[in-house]
Amino acid sequence: MEITLSRSAAPMAPSAPLPFSSDHPAATGAAPLLRVEGLTSAYGRIQALKGISLELRRGETVALVGANGAGKTTFLRALSGVQPISSGRILFDGEDISTLRADKRMRRGICQSPEGRQVFGPLSIEDNLRLGAYTQPRQQVAGDLERVYGLFPVLAEKRRMPAGTLSGGQQQMLAIGRALMGRPRLLLLDEPSMGLAPLLVEEVFAVVKALKAEGMSIVLAEQNAFAALALADRGYVLETGTVALEGSGTELIGNEQVRSAYLGM
Amino acid sequence: MLAQFLQFLFSGITVGATYALAALGFTLIYNASNVINFAQGEFIMLGGMLAVFFAQSGLPLPAAMLLAILVPAGVGVLIEKLAIEPVKGAETVSLIIITIGASLVIRGLAAVGFGKGTFSLPAFSGETPIDVLGATLMPQSLWVLGVTAAAVGALWYFFNYSLAGKAMLATACNRMAAQLVGIDTNGVLFLSFALSAGMGALGGILIAPLTLTAYDVGVMLGLKGFVAAVLGGLGNGLGAVVGGLLVGLIEALGAGYISSAYKDAIPFVLILLILFFMPRGLFGARLTERV
Ligand SMILES: Nc1ncnc2c1ncn2[C@@H]1O[C@H](COP(=O)(O)OP(=O)(O)OP(=O)(O)O)[C@@H](O)[C@H]1O
Ligand SMILES: [Mg+2]
Numbered sequence: 208m209e210i211t212l213s214r215s216a217a218p219m220a221p222s223a224p225l226p227f228s229s230d231h232p233a234a235t236g237a238a239p240l241l242r243v244e245g246l247t248s249a250y251g252r253i254q255a256l257k258g259i260s261l262e263l264r265r266g267e268t269v270a271l272v273g274a275n276g277a278g279k280t281t282f283l284r285a286l287s288g289v290q291p292i293s294s295g296r297i298l299f300d301g302e303d304i305s306t307l308r309a310d311k312r313m314r315r316g317i318c319q320s321p322e323g324r325q326v327f328g329p330l331s332i333e334d335n336l337r338l339g340a341y342t343q344p345r346q347q348v349a350g351d352l353e354r355v356y357g358l359f360p361v362l363a364e365k366r367r368m369p370a371g372t373l374s375g376g377q378q379q380m381l382a383i384g385r386a387l388m389g390r391p392r393l394l395l396l397d398e399p400s401m402g403l404a405p406l407l408v409e410e411v412f413a414v415v416k417a418l419k420a421e422g423m424s425i426v427l428a429e430q431n432a433f434a435a436l437a438l439a440d441r442g443y444v445l446e447t448g449t450v451a452l453e454g455s456g457t458e459l460i461g462n463e464q465v466r467s468a469y470l471g472m
Numbered sequence: 473m474l475a476q477f478l479q480f481l482f483s484g485i486t487v488g489a490t491y492a493l494a495a496l497g498f499t500l501i502y503n504a505s506n507v508i509n510f511a512q513g514e515f516i517m518l519g520g521m522l523a524v525f526f527a528q529s530g531l532p533l534p535a536a537m538l539l540a541i542l543v544p545a546g547v548g549v550l551i552e553k554l555a556i557e558p559v560k561g562a563e564t565v566s567l568i569i570i571t572i573g574a575s576l577v578i579r580g581l582a583a584v585g586f587g588k589g590t591f592s593l594p595a596f597s598g599e600t601p602i603d604v605l606g607a608t609l610m611p612q613s614l615w616v617l618g619v620t621a622a623a624v625g626a627l628w629y630f631f632n633y634s635l636a637g638k639a640m641l642a643t644a645c646n647r648m649a650a651q652l653v654g655i656d657t658n659g660v661l662f663l664s665f666a667l668s669a670g671m672g673a674l675g676g677i678l679i680a681p682l683t684l685t686a687y688d689v690g691v692m693l694g695l696k697g698f699v700a701a702v703l704g705g706l707g708n709g710l711g712a713v714v715g716g717l718l719v720g721l722i723e724a725l726g727a728g729y730i731s732s733a734y735k736d737a738i739p740f741v742l743i744l745l746i747l748f749f750m751p752r753g754l755f756g757a758r759l760t761e762r763v
Binding site: 284287288289308309310313314318319321325326327328329330334337338339341342385386389 | 635638639641642645646648649650651652653654655656657
């Protein structure tokens with residue numbers, strides 16, 4: 208897989224086109240990019256998140272693993288502001304965004320590729336991508352489109368077709384591409400490998416790896432725990448709405464509990 | 473024979489254009505919010521009545537018309553803000569009842585404000601009929617058709633070529649995903665109510681010189697617009713336009729060849745037939761694409 212998005216080693220000139228990540232390396236400080244404290248959220252009487260705390264530093268990839276119904280999707284939706292929270296705080300880049308509307312959070316740089324793709328079926332692939340850049344200045348859109356097409360050439364071939372006609376794997380690529388069009392400072396990926404053929408799973412993970420190498424900050428929710436932990440810097444294991452374990456990716460892969468519960472070893 | 477047929481045809485498509493604008497109003501709001509807004513007819517009434525009111529108070533006709541579109545658009549936004557938004561996520565039936573309530577309020581206020589008389593708006597460019605193969609065509613009919621075509625064209629351009637239009641479509645198709653790409657979906661809702669109210673009001677203004685207007689004309693016009701929207705396949709823009717013209721035509725031909733006593737009954741017989749034999753309407757098949 209050929210990827211041309213790697214961050215150049217030399218310090219970037221201010222005018223040089225940044226990769227997808229719009230987080231300037233210069234902004235790197237000691238404070239984490241994302242800090243979540245005691246987040247709770249419920250669907251009616253079902254308590255889906257029971258106090259989740261989590262941190263993510265700039266440029267870090269954090270895996271969120273856990274069984275069906277553990278609360279991964281609810282958590283990511285709460286981060287994006289499309290799922291109401293009942294208590295807790297979300298600090299993004301030092302700012303408390305817990306009460307911000309979803310579109311405002313996206314403007315702050317939190318972009319999500321949601322579970323189940325959620326592409327705009329009747330709209331064309333290109334329109335889906337353009338809508339991903341809905342909040343972005345117009346002049347950068349053409350270049351970003353080309354970058355996404357470079358990452359996922361199959362989307363370029365079908366750019367005029369309705370997104371609903373794509374296969375599941377292609378829709379997944381479109382959902383990721385659409386999130387990238389928003390120039391994320393924090394990219395949330397919810398089950399990008401769900402329902403994909405093994406070859407496509409590999410392709411999708413290769414793209415995530417490339418984005419990570421480029422310096423993107425990523426939260427990756429996955430049932431495919433092994434692949435996610437192998438790729439991530441750190442991981443959190445969720446169990447029925449709470450954090451059961453946290454550690455570095457390799458630590459968690461080595462952990463007996465994790466191995467038996469999630470890795471089937 | 474031909475002259476008579478042409479006469480029915482002209483009156484059918486003229487009034488059908490108003491139904492088309494009303495049907496587009498239903499479609500816009502339905503797509504953006506899944507609400508069937510039964511106050512749509514009141515926007516048509518408000519358009520006509522306010523145009524008369526502003527014109528009589530001395531404003532030049534174009535200014536009176538512009539205001540008669542903007543005020544109902546504002547009323548549409550108010551309905552969204554005051555009546556629809558507070559009960560977000562309510563059952564469809566509750567929402568329908570709320571919009572019917574809103575329509576009663578608007579109609580009541582109009583009865584108080586304008587009185588219960590009938591009013592007429594001067595035709596935009598004279599009353600001299602044009603002779604077409606023995607049938608007469610009022611110049612106002614040309615205004616109705618021309619302006620409706622322009623409005624439909626503008627709407628088509630908006631949805632096909634502007635990012636704001638695409639954002640509206642995206643919101644209609646997947647609200648959560650729309651929020652995730654940074655679309656202010658509440659703003660989209662406001663816009664849809666403003667647009668459809670403005671669209672209805674425009675229809676009401678255009679038709680007022682031909683049919684007279686009164687505080688209660690919105691009931692029939694709105695219901696027929698709804699029939700048109702359902703005929704076209706609720707949620708489909710092209711369907712709304714075709715549905716509107718068809719309802720107008722069927723009504724005019726039925727009234728002409730059968731009996732004008734049935735004029736208002738025909739659309740309702742039509743809607744029963746649609747619901748029995750093709751519940752998705754003429755263009756409804758496309759709905760299956762929506763996720
Ligand atoms: N729309 C909903 N209404 C009610 N309960 C819900 C809803 N969505 C999720 N839940 C419940 O919330 C809990 C967390 O679900 P969530 O989808 O966040 O888990 P997940 O970790 O993403 O699972 P999966 O791996 O299957 O995607 C589960 O108990 C689930 O049944
Ligand atoms: Mg999930």
